[in-house]
Amino acid sequence: MITVEHLTKCYGDFVAVDNLSFTIPEGHVYGFLGPNGAGKSTTMNIITGCLSATEGTVNIDGYDILEQPNQAKRLIGYLPEQPPLYLNETPLEYLHFVGRAKGLKGEELKQQIWEVLEQTGLEHRKHCRIGALSKGYKQRVGIAQALLGNPRVIILDEPTVGLDPLQIIEIRDLIRELGKRHTVIFSSHILSEVQAICDRVLIISKGKLIAFDEPSKLEQQLLSPNEIQLVCETEQETVSQILSGVANVTHVQFSQGEHNRTIAQLQSDATDVYTVSKEIFLSFAKAQLPLLELSVRKANLEDIFLELTEEKETQTQEEREEENHDCSAGA
Amino acid sequence: MIAVLEHELKSYFHTLTAYVFGAFLLCFIGIGVMIYNLQAAVSNFEFVLSFASLIFVVIVPILTMRVIAEERKQKTDQLLYSLPISTTHVILGKYLALLVVYLVPLLIISLYPLVFSRYEEQPNTFTLSVGRNPEDVEAAQEDEEKLAALPAYVRVGDSAIVYEIAGGDYEQLMAVSYDDLRHKEVLWADFGSFTQMDVVLDGETYTLTTEGTKENAIWYYGETEIDIADIQSAFSSLVADSFTEEQPTGQKEISLTVYLEQESNPTVQMEFYRYDGESCVAVVDGASVSLVPRSAVVDLMEAIRSVVL
Numbered sequence: 001m002i003t004v005e006h007l008t009k010c011y012g013d014f015v016a017v018d019n020l021s022f023t024i025p026e027g028h029v030y031g032f033l034g035p036n037g038a039g040k041s042t043t044m045n046i047i048t049g050c051l052s053a054t055e056g057t058v059n060i061d062g063y064d065i066l067e068q069p070n071q072a073k074r075l076i077g078y079l080p081e082q083p084p085l086y087l088n089e090t091p092l093e094y095l096h097f098v099g100r101a102k103g104l105k106g107e108e109l110k111q112q113i114w115e116v117l118e119q120t121g122l123e124h125r126k127h128c129r130i131g132a133l134s135k136g137y138k139q140r141v142g143i144a145q146a147l148l149g150n151p152r153v154i155i156l157d158e159p160t161v162g163l164d165p166l167q168i169i170e171i172r173d174l175i176r177e178l179g180k181r182h183t184v185i186f187s188s189h190i191l192s193e194v195q196a197i198c199d200r201v202l203i204i205s206k207g208k209l210i211a212f213d214e215p216s217k218l219e220q221q222l223l224s225p226n227e228i229q230l231v232c233e234t235e236q237e238t239v240s241q242i243l244s245g246v247a248n249v250t251h252v253q254f255s256q257g258e259h260n261r262t263i264a265q266l267q268s269d270a271t272d273v274y275t276v277s278k279e280i281f282l283s284f285a286k287a288q289l290p291l292l293e294l295s296v297r298k299a300n301l302e303d304i305f306l307e308l309t310e311e312k313e314t315q316t317q318e319e320r321e322e323e324n325h326d327c328s329a330g331a
Numbered sequence: 332m333i334a335v336l337e338h339e340l341k342s343y344f345h346t347l348t349a350y351v352f353g354a355f356l357l358c359f360i361g362i363g364v365m366i367y368n369l370q371a372a373v374s375n376f377e378f379v380l381s382f383a384s385l386i387f388v389v390i391v392p393i394l395t396m397r398v399i400a401e402e403r404k405q406k407t408d409q410l411l412y413s414l415p416i417s418t419t420h421v422i423l424g425k426y427l428a429l430l431v432v433y434l435v436p437l438l439i440i441s442l443y444p445l446v447f448s449r450y451e452e453q454p455n456t457f458t459l460s461v462g463r464n465p466e467d468v469e470a471a472q473e474d475e476e477k478l479a480a481l482p483a484y485v486r487v488g489d490s491a492i493v494y495e496i497a498g499g500d501y502e503q504l505m506a507v508s509y510d511d512l513r514h515k516e517v518l519w520a521d522f523g524s525f526t527q528m529d530v531v532l533d534g535e536t537y538t539l540t541t542e543g544t545k546e547n548a549i550w551y552y553g554e555t556e557i558d559i560a561d562i563q564s565a566f567s568s569l570v571a572d573s574f575t576e577e578q579p580t581g582q583k584e585i586s587l588t589v590y591l592e593q594e595s596n597p598t599v600q601m602e603f604y605r606y607d608g609e610s611c612v613a614v615v616d617g618a619s620v621s622l623v624p625r626s627a628v629v630d631l632m633e634a635i636r637s638v639v640l
Contacts, residue, residue, distance in 0.1 A: 045409070073414065098410070
């Protein structure tokens with residue numbers, strides 16, 4: 001559906017996007033993840049034709065964004081980071097203009113405006129001035145605008161920034177809903193969000209693609225050992241003694257909790273971390289020591305994200321190049 | 332393009348922009364009309380237009396400078412870029428919208444000259460209608476003296492006032508012809524406004540020049556100062572005996588080109604041809620004008636000969 005090849009964008013000496021290549025097939029929700037300044041917005045602007053690339057091509061369903069911009073742009077609905085709204089107009093007037101510009105007319109235009117208003121929950125605000133709407137509603141008007149013309153790809157740049165938790169949940173639900181009928185690409189620097197609604201994640205750092213896979217696969221791919229934390233009401237030595245009898249425990253770290261409680265954090269190299277936790281539970285039960293807490297922490301996207309992005313920062317230029325190759329191959 | 336045009340027009344007419352612009356333009360033109368038409372009692376609108384052209388230097392940038400900048404400020408330019416319309420069409424749509432905003436007050440202004448055209452200045456031509464009562468004329472047909480004494484009536488233009496004039500005046504009025512109204516002098520310019528005179532006489536060309544101005548002008552032939560009095564008096568006696576349009580057939584006596592201190596008609600070309608023993612045909616700028624006494628032409632030739640020889 002979308003093919004990006006060797007995309008590079010320079011602002012003077014600063015390289016915002018560095019030789020980025022990926023292909024996004026039709027369907028699903030794609031998350032575009034990266035820290036601030038990673039080049040997410042720049043990439044999205046280039047894909048939608050708002051910016052021109054220094055090098056490289058963007059191809060939307062066979063149409064080059066530079067060669068056949070009108071055909072390509074007809075397939076895309078785009079919500080930039082800051083919703084492009086005319087604050088003096090009502091959502092109805094605004095959507096009317098966008099619809100006309102997208103080539104809709106008469107009955108079809110009315111029908112579509114009505115549909116997107118319903119989809120984004122704006123029916124009751126359609127006659128308010130956009131400038132007077134709350135941020136969440138402005139965001140919805142922006143999304144409604146992107147939905148007009150029934151584009152096959154919907155690109156949303158940080159759609160949940162600055163919204164309250166309830167609105168964030170609503171917008172996420174909306175994105176999930178849209179993913180059933182359109183290809184949705186949205187960018188975020190919030191991991192939990194991406195994890196919650198995306199089928200695939202693209203992680204980008206310093207203008208380079210460093211990972212592109214399903215969230216669960218990314219977790220598996222990461223070689224971070226599984227961690228177990230337990231809390232019990234005995235001294236360290238006793239706990240240490242019991243744990244030494246458990247197989248597959250590689251590293252234990254103790255700390256003192258309140259009321260003479262001992263907190264132990266242990267790592268295991270077992271393929272299934274739950275066999276270790278089961279064994280721990282049985283060992284403590286045998287010793288008639290109650291476990292106050294036993295929790296298993298698996299590696300999550302956050303760890304992957306931090307690891308992947310921080311790793312890049314500490315490595316030298318040469319190694320980075322190599323690593324990037326590996327990741328692309330892995331993806 | 333149509334979508335952008337519609338949208339821009341809507342925004343101009345939903346906000347104050349179009350109205351303030353229109354009001355400002357109308358106000359300024361109004362001041363011009365006040366000064367150049369109403370107070371000066373002139374119906375010509377062109378003066379106002381030249382006065383108003385100055386204001387466009389200020390008012391057009393005020394109207395147009397925010398067209399793109401405002402989109403950028405509101406970040407809505409990104410929307411325009413991501414929509415399937417080319418930049419050319421966006422600009423064209425915006426331009427046409429501004430044109431409409433500009434044409435609306437202009438449409439009102441275009442009514443002003445229409446109003447003023449009703450108060451056109453009176454032309455400098457007057458029509459006199461002169462006539463006698465046909466019944467009186469019939470009654471007096473037999474008696475010639477009575478006919479001559481019959482009163483006549485005169486009206487100026489479309490005026491409702493009719494003047495009665497005496498029979499004698501009527502006869503005189505009816506005897507007036509075009510030639511009676513014409514200048515009798517071949518050249519009726521002031522001799523003081525001559526700056527140079529080229530004379531062709533007996534196949535030779537002589538150039539007389541002046542220095543100084545008007546009555547104090549000193550005439551030179553080549554380097555020598557000359558007395559022009561004889562030529563001047565000969566010139567003033569070149570008066571028509573009668574007018575003619577006949578092509579000259581006789582021998583050319585003299586031709587003169589006079590340079591005048593006038594912007595509209597800087598040179599006059601005069602030629603004199605023999606007509607018969609008594610008179611010569613005067614040709615001015617290629618067209619036969621009148622018959623002048625031969626003696627006057629000879630006088631002029633003599634006066635010039637005495638100066639140049």
